[in-house]
Amino acid sequence: MQINVNTTTKSYPIYMERGILYHAKEYIGRCGHVFLLSEDGVPEKWRKVLQEQYPDAYMHVFHGGEASKNFDTLQEILAAMSDHHVSRKDTLIALGGGVTGDMGGFAASIYMRGIPYINIPTTTLSQIDSSIGGKTAIDFHGRKNNVGAFWQPDMVLVDVDTLSTLTPRHFHNGLAEAVKEGLIKDPALFALFEKEDYMDHLEEIIEKCLLIKKEVVENDERESGERKLLNFGHTIGHAYESYHGMDGYYHGECVAMGMMSIMTNEALKERLEKVLERLQLPSECTYDADAVIELMKADKKADHDRITIVQVDEIGKGYLKDITMDEMERMIRK
Ligand SMILES: NC(=O)c1ccc[n+]([C@@H]2O[C@H](COP(=O)([O-])OP(=O)(O)OC[C@H]3O[C@@H](n4cnc5c(N)ncnc54)[C@H](O)[C@@H]3O)[C@@H](O)[C@H]2O)c1
Ligand SMILES: [Zn+2]
Structure with a gap:
């Protein structure tokens, strides 16, 4: 291929x-x-x-x-x-x-x-x-x-x-990014994780992800617009990653938990949680909210009192949303 x-x-x-x-x-x-x-x-x-x-x-x-x-x-x-x-x-x-x-x-x-x-x-x-x-x-x-x-x-x-x-943990870690791509761009990819045995579709999953990434990168190589969608789950995810340190959670695991933290559509969150469970990925972790908020503010995506996040309310339709830091803090504190 x-x-x-x-x-x-x-x-x-x-x-x-x-x-x-x-x-x-x-x-x-x-x-x-x-x-x-x-x-x-x-x-x-x-x-x-x-x-x-x-x-x-x-x-x-x-x-x-x-x-x-x-x-x-x-x-x-x-x-x-x-x-x-x-x-x-x-x-x-x-x-x-x-x-x-x-x-x-x-x-x-x-x-x-x-x-x-x-x-x-x-x-x-x-x-x-x-x-x-x-x-x-x-x-x-x-x-x-x-x-x-x-x-x-x-x-x-x-x-x-x-x-x-690969260890099973590293193997599943990467699949978190595939779940993310399904959520922001490809309902069929997400459905595959919900309904099929993902091990039977490994090459198809990788190919679908590469095609999504190709399209996004070709449209917006320098991340001024559409490419930001690939950061779904990463804003809070990166803060979890820094908070837990190098020996804590892996990148994909933090993205999995970050997607759960940022999603507001409860029905969709339930579906995502089930998929993460199937993939042996965590959906939440314990943390000190103040520390995570500080880390997130220090992240390069935070711009004073507002922040652009990626949100998904409908599978396959990720979009950018400008929210206040207060709204963001509430998501982390809940
Ligand atoms: N450039 C980008 O667009 C981009 C996107 C996402 C993540 N990243 C970066 O990627 C890094 C994470 O990648 P990763 O998860 O591949 O980490 P990694 O490269 O550290 O690999 C994970 C572990 O698997 C081991 N390993 C590698 N290949 C193996 C194999 N075939 N069999 C057994 N063990 C193997 C490695 O030694 C390591 O211990 C992070 O630093 C992250 O910031 C970059
Ligand atoms: Zn990532």
Whole structure:
């Protein structure tokens, strides 16, 4: 399956096929020398499959996890690129989850003012969401994704088989973003989670999400309008994420709880809660409301006493809504 993404800065293909990792080099073709990037949480089995196709290339393996998404790791990657004489004509290939894609994409965007990069996402979250769209970043100064760049990949290779080694918790974590996409854009996708066994429809779910994201990114690459819809559940979700810290809840889990907190349509909330339960995702957590409100205010989306949120009252019809901070606080305190 091939999807082409056409942005103002770049057009690139996403290829999705089980086992495609074993044929990565054939798809990638000629691209100068390659610099392979991965992290130590990606099973060696997958790293080896890529490395064997590029026996002469250097693979830099950094210490993974959200806590590594910082300047130190970025510097370590850039130094390795420099030490291995990566030139402007060469290509960085990132193999891993959202952290590897975000770090690799950002490193590629600034190394020699920008070199090509190819993303091979290996987590549900990165295959569904983070591998396309060109947002790259590191966490900085206590804020998530605070420093980064828009830098589109040159190609994305999605191999659903690589998800087989994920822990069940990481596997389900990414599906929260798919539930979100169903709620904001695609009633059939949401219905699939309500009525079908999602494991029988994994590729269909990923494909639907990639198509939604492609359309949104093509219409609004820099997030001045429609792309903001993808932030459904993220405003409060990010605050939960910061509140509970790196060892608390995962990103998708916080998005799941964030969607539950922001939705006001009770009937819809009940349906969402059932879906989250099926996906082994949390729908609520305990927290100190004052602390979460402070964290949310510090978030880049908060603009003085008003805030733009994404709301869903009818499945498939997400919309932007301007509300006061007081209204927002009431949602968090209830
Ligand atoms: N750029 C974007 O548009 C965008 C969108 C959403 C999220 N993100 C970012 O993505 C990150 C989260 O992504 P993630 O959930 O993929 O996290 P991650 O990259 O940390 O991967 C999750 C865990 O799975 C391990 N792992 C990766 N592939 C594996 C595999 N095939 N088998 C077994 N284990 C594997 C990793 O080592 C890690 O421990 C966050 O930093 C978030 O900010 C970016
Ligand atoms: Zn997200």
